[in-house]
Amino acid sequence: MTRNDCTEQQILTLLNGLCNKIHHKFEHCTGISSSRLEILHELCGGIEVKQSMLQKHINIDNAAITRHLKQLEAEGMVTRRKNPDDNRETFVRLSDEGLEKIEGYKIEKENFIRQILKDFDDKEIPILADFLERMKHNISINKEL
Amino acid sequence: MTRNDCTEQQILTLLNGLCNKIHHKFEHCTGISSSRLEILHELCGGIEVKQSMLQKHINIDNAAITRHLKQLEAEGMVTRRKNPDDNRETFVRLSDEGLEKIEGYKIEKENFIRQILKDFDDKEIPILADFLERMKHNISINKEL
DNA sequence: ACTCAATAATTGAGGGGTCAACTATTGATG
DNA sequence: CATCAATAGTTGACCCCTCAATTATTGAGT
Numbered sequence: 001m002t003r004n005d006c007t008e009q010q011i012l013t014l015l016n017g018l019c020n021k022i023h024h025k026f027e028h029c030t031g032i033s034s035s036r037l038e039i040l041h042e043l044c045g046g047i048e049v050k051q052s053m054l055q056k057h058i059n060i061d062n063a064a065i066t067r068h069l070k071q072l073e074a075e076g077m078v079t080r081r082k083n084p085d086d087n088r089e090t091f092v093r094l095s096d097e098g099l100e101k102i103e104g105y106k107i108e109k110e111n112f113i114r115q116i117l118k119d120f121d122d123k124e125i126p127i128l129a130d131f132l133e134r135m136k137h138n139i140s141i142n143k144e145l
Numbered sequence: 146m147t148r149n150d151c152t153e154q155q156i157l158t159l160l161n162g163l164c165n166k167i168h169h170k171f172e173h174c175t176g177i178s179s180s181r182l183e184i185l186h187e188l189c190g191g192i193e194v195k196q197s198m199l200q201k202h203i204n205i206d207n208a209a210i211t212r213h214l215k216q217l218e219a220e221g222m223v224t225r226r227k228n229p230d231d232n233r234e235t236f237v238r239l240s241d242e243g244l245e246k247i248e249g250y251k252i253e254k255e256n257f258i259r260q261i262l263k264d265f266d267d268k269e270i271p272i273l274a275d276f277l278e279r280m281k282h283n284i285s286i287n288k289e290l
Numbered sequence: 291a292c293t294c295a296a297t298a299a300t301t302g303a304g305g306g307g308t309c310a311a312c313t314a315t316t317g318a319t320g
Numbered sequence: 321c322a323t324c325a326a327t328a329g330t331t332g333a334c335c336c337c338t339c340a341a342t343t344a345t346t347g348a349g350t
Contacts, residue, residue, distance in 0.1 A: 008258045014277035016179045019164035034161045088328045113153045132159035138261045233298045
């Protein structure tokens with residue numbers, strides 16, 4: 001095992017550790033789960049969005065989307081109705097209450113990001129974004145494996 | 146919202162996406178969950194390790210460690226016994242079968258890492274490790290929040 | 291000695307995500 | 321027009337993780 005292999009192993013360990021904690025920390029800091037907030041963010045424009053579109057943009061499972069939306073609906077944050085032109089589809093929309101609350105969440109979210117990136121300077125941010133983007137890409141292309 | 150804020154938001158989204166997938170992908174590729182493999186890795190030396198030590202090194206919850214070890218024990222990968230000098234503690238040790246299997250897992254793990262980092266060059270790897278290390282640190286210091 | 295606080299491990303509840311199986315609805319094809 | 325495949329969403333089973341409450345054991349202080 002070369003020295004570089006060693007660092008690579010460490011990267012995986014770090015990534016695992018980070019991933020184990022981040023969701024929980026995010027929710028603890030902001031008061032809402034990161035996936036839920038991403039859903040609300042997608043709906044921010046105020047227009048109706050198809051559930052399948054949300055699923056693709058947030059990039060989580062169908063089942064997860066269904067459960068999040070059901071919960072968000074129960075909390076009065078979103079409204080859902082079937083597409084009259086195609087009863088298979090569901091339209092989702094931010095409720096007035098949701099629109100009101102999301103502003104607060106956004107602020108908390110920004111605070112959270114600032115916390116995580118607090119010692120990163122302006123040059124490092126885009127590099128980090130690039131690294132993450134590439135890893136995300138590399139991790140998702142192995143559909144055949 | 147400045148342009149930089151925008152990239153920061155994107156980083157969080159990427160991180161979330163990556164974190165959502167990585168555990169599952171890892172297990173799918175290697176045949177074992179990343180946490181379990183880290184546990185086995187800690188035991189690789191062949192000596193008995195206290196369960197509480199494992200918990201600290203792997204950095205997951207007590208409850209999670211207990212469940213992983215119970216399962217690994219059921220699979221015959223590890224052996225557990227109470228510390229005769231302090232019955233609160235538990236010693237964990239890799240079984241012969243575990244020792245045998247872990248080699249294969251290590252290879253799969255390295256393949257997985259290579260897959261994720263396949264377009265990273267030698268200069269980028271340590272930078273990425275540093276970034277992750279810092280984020281991990283930043284995320285864990287907010288115990289008061 | 292006896293009580294009381296600290297430590298280790300376990301269990302239960304709850305939240306996140308995945309996959310697989312199932313229903314309903316649509317649309318295309320013979 | 322009837323059938324059959326594709327699409328959207330739902331539900332169940334299962335894995336991972338956290339926190340909180342509980343049990344057992346130890347050690348320290350009166």
